[in-house]
Amino acid sequence: MRIALFATCIVDALYPRVALATVRILERLGHEVVFPSGQGCCSQMHVNSGYLDDALPVVRNHVRAFTAADYDVAVAPSGSCVASLGHQQPMVARAGGDEDLARMAESVAGNTYELSQLLVDVLGVTDAAGQLGSWFPHTVTYHPSCHGMRLLRLDDRQKDLVRSVGGLDYVELPDADECCGFGGTFSFKNSDVSAAMAEEKIENIVSTGAELCTGGDASCLLHLGGAMSRRGTEAATVHFAEILASTQQNPLEISGPVELSIPSPSSRRPCPPARPSTPSTPAPTTAPTADRGVL
Template identity: 55%
Template sequence: MRIALFATCIGDTMFPDVPKATAVLLTRLGHEVVFPPGQTCCGQMHVNTGYQPDALPLVRNYAEEFGDASIDAVVVPSGSCVGSVRHQHEIVASRYGNAALCEQVETVKAKTYELSELLVDVLGVTDVGAYFPHRVTYHPTCHSLRMLGVGEKPLRLLRAVREIDLVELPEADACCGFGGTFAIKNAETSTAMLADKIRTIGDTGAEFCAASDSSCLFHIGGGMSRLRMGTRTVHLAEILASVESNVEVTA
């Protein structure tokens, strides 16, 4: 299968190891991974803060960059960005674009998948040959859980990882408090939500907290670092890309 990788803004600028791990994983599974060089942002930040017209060029760019008919699927290591592509792009295109763009958006969003969706639903694999000998707990991010409905897919993938000690996270479906600009506009509420999340992570005794969105891990990791908990964050893609000869994950 020919799979296009959408790195996302935060992946490109702050967490490049995540899109790299995604490419390594899919290549190891025998698929061709391509990286459309003109890709930018999905436009979620603009839409969420009330700047829908300003998101139009980004929506158009995404549709054009990933609309190549030779691309079988688009993989995104972020439930949040996939949520934007599937639910916000159509709104922006219909309000500020034209019929041609709406058609492009429909075509591209139908083949855009969050990583665990692509692996389990499209490629039909849960055991990717990963090896990660650490105690891990998993935080299901809001967009992947509620908007995309990925359900148990990330956990099915993690349970198949060799030597992993996967422990259940109490109150797992509670939001970490990030929510993009929510953490800035409602800092006190966000901090309280983060404190609850960090407490439950600490209760697991996990070495790593995993998730499928770097933005949430950024928020959680910052909170745990300030408390000197010793627990590190790791993206689902980084665990799944790890093999026995390469299991070291840096903070």
């Protein structure tokens, strides 16, 4: 299949490794991945901040880029951005009086899948270890981001994929379905409430003893990871695409200072030994050599 990658603006600019992870998973399955170069953003930041007029050119651009490109289906590693395509773009177009654009936006949205949707519903992947060779020997918990859960109704697709990764020790997150407090511009317009919500989420994450909290939206993970970093929390966040992409031959490294850049081929390291995954022995913070790819 020819699959168009909608990287989303935040992954494109801040988390290129998440986009690359998406590409690696799909290429491994024999699919061709294309990147429509005209793509920008889904417009969610503008819409959710109340700037519908400024959202309109962003919507127009997305629809143009994904209408012009030649592909079978499109995929994005974000529940929130995919939800925005279907729930917001047609609304923005209609508010701007452009019915044609609204219909085209609906058509693009109808053929764009969130990563776990594509893997489970379209490609029939339900066993990450068996079908993708995914291997990630760490203790992981999972936060279901709100828009994937409530707008796309992803149910347990992301979680089930993560649980089926080889070597992975999965622990359930208490009150998992509560919002992490990101909410786009909410996070700085109402920063105190947002931080209090993050605090509660982080307490729950820490209570699981997991080394990492994964999820399907880089924005929520940026917010949670940033708050964890500020508090000196041992745990960190990582996008589930990176966990699925991780294999025994090319494992995702999680120790060392944060590094969001795509590693150059020469810096690839051999497979590290699995770390103990007991909750009482958190990972050393000042570890040594390799850069970690977690958020």
